[in-house]
Amino acid sequence: MTEADLGADPEADLIARRARLMGPNVPTFYRAPVEIVRGEGVWLWDASGRRYLDCYNNVAHVGHCHPHVVAAIARQAGLLATHTRYLHRGVLDYLERLMATFGHGIAQGIMVCTGSEANDVALRMAQAATGRRGIIATDATYHGNTTAVHALSARRTPVGGHPDHIRFVPAPDGLAPAGGSAAAEAQRLGAAVAAAAADLEAAGHGVAALILCPVFANEGLPAVPRGHLDAAVAAVRGAGGLVIADEVQPGFGRTGSHFWAHDRLGLAPDIVTLGKPMGNGYPVAAVLARPGPMAAFRERTGYFNTFGGNPVAAAAAAAVLDVIEAEGLMAHAARVGAETLARLQALRHPWLRQVRAEGLFFALEFRDEAGAPAGEFVARLVEAMVARGVLLNRVGAGGQILKIRPPMPFGSEHAEILARALAEALAATPPRP
């Protein structure tokens, strides 16, 4: 060991290497990013051997490195890893099984690699089915990173400006029903969508689709009762448009009550997109649809995705369904979700305005005495939690919402650790720096 080595901070070295090899502004979590080297269940370990409770990562849906999924990947990778231009039973068996979880006419699928690719296809599918271009999205959402899908993020302006065929409507606000009624909120959303649709018609684009996440995950999980979206959906359908449900975050049983979050709302989307949790880390995603939009898209584009639906992707995704079923993870999410919610609701802090949950997905919204988003406070709270060995993060336009979305095997004992750490962190973090 040299003198330089003795003084070197390995984490600082990794950060410098990242900047050198990946460029500036590469997003990391946390002020002092952690070097994670191992995962198992709901636990992650850093390079120094320190263990963290993972309360954030939904990609590892059935738990980090679940042995059943790892074995399925290893077995199929050693047998065949081609593409869907040859016939293979794996992708068909998987799609058949997946379709059985859907009602309301969703019957066909395209396998892709990422949620971004899925949403990119979904937008074109709606356009092909309607012959119109216009897309309506909420104003604080994120549906992915391709050019077409990233244009749905209101915050960043593409070179040449936002495409003219996109309109934004205000997302449901988790706190607004406290001021008005839920019914008034639903009417407000419906009126906003109707106005956006009329505007798209006037601009000559017409309406192809309304796209939304059925739990509004990036908007901070506002409480949206069943029927809340009916007026919005009626406005889109009245203009001849389709409904796209982005299930990338809430899907695969996370909400506890339903395998797909749109079913909880009584929403019957024409197109559904899946992503992150689908392969427990293996890059696999999908677009599912009614036969009409699917045929229109297939006809229009002749779409093919080299890695999408390859035998290993299908095996990984099938293994995830196996584990969800064998371990009863949806019922587990309902039970532990309710238990965790009760623990979180018992927390006391003057700025904690609302605790919201959908199964194993939680949002704690913080506002200061004046009602302003307490983003800076929540940022320090997140760091205080990391220091206590609990990984989570924040969301919301002002970053004022603590986002908790653990792997599904998250159990009562983990809920207890989380709640205790949060109580400590809340007590130890001054409202202002």
Place this chain on the structure above:
Amino acid sequence: MTEADLGADPEADLIARRARLMGPNVPTFYRAPVEIVRGEGVWLWDASGRRYLDCYNNVAHVGHCHPHVVAAIARQAGLLATHTRYLHRGVLDYLERLMATFGHGIAQGIMVCTGSEANDVALRMAQAATGRRGIIATDATYHGNTTAVHALSARRTPVGGHPDHIRFVPAPDGLAPAGGSAAAEAQRLGAAVAAAAADLEAAGHGVAALILCPVFANEGLPAVPRGHLDAAVAAVRGAGGLVIADEVQPGFGRTGSHFWAHDRLGLAPDIVTLGKPMGNGYPVAAVLARPGPMAAFRERTGYFNTFGGNPVAAAAAAAVLDVIEAEGLMAHAARVGAETLARLQALRHPWLRQVRAEGLFFALEFRDEAGAPAGEFVARLVEAMVARGVLLNRVGAGGQILKIRPPMPFGSEHAEILARALAEALAATPPRP
């Protein structure tokens, strides 16, 4: 076994299931699609146990199910499969090693999942770096399947029409130099690019980039000598645009002479995209660039890709580099490529107009007596090869070019099998049906 089972054709059943579960017009290879169930090296087996020589799949770059890559995937999938928002040495070690294969200032990378995602990022990177939108591509190319990238395929019109900021130039024609001189062809291409650039300027878009595959794989591998693109590149650079080299097909040593095909041309792209062969089937791809365009893109978009560069993707990609080095696959491609080319050049057929090669990548162009593309004949030739247990395919605007692009461990013994089967198939396939 029931009576229905006795009469059932399992392949027909799979085709019907595909149509039911995936919709119509899902692309397959071959009139009677094969059900492939196992792969090893350059061999694939169908469900009946029949063995096929794979002369087409470049995804399985170091050979189907290479044990070193499979082991790397299995090991890392069992250890950790998160994302790059935590620090991890795997992705940095890989990028460092990959960058060492590049000259001319390519020094930083973004890991993504597919070649389509890579090209989608590359276009925006050029736009962010130049502040301009215009993209110039060749008129018979394919760079991927996202909305933005698919718009570079001249054959399909998106809903609402082709974006106004794209211009197509005629690709180099493999047979044209026979009519004129290579120098005249190069000047023609340069003039076409200059005209496209002027047109983009006049339309107010300006020029962001020229994107091309440095072996023009989808155009049928026209013979493009070193320096051939100089005039085209000068025209783009003169307009302030960048050059994007799409190395998805020719990269990772396939051409035998150079690890990256753009180096063979003396081309110094600002941005390079990688895909298919990178993980030997694991969905991993990348965008590499000079620091300037990278910083402009990172600043503009805050790009993050959930699965891109995850520890398993990095391990798979690193294992592919291991095998390329350990088995000397680039030198092997040069040696066996030359040997195979000689065998293919010895084939005789009145319609076989030209045999072209770049290492282990071959194109055989067929034209009838009148010089018209013999696409229908080549389609039957492909089927005759499948019947002889050799998998390959065709390309070119008229489908008149036999495309041969085997996994890299393709050896002399396989070249002999290929050439013998081709001689037989040529003799057995009548020019007209």
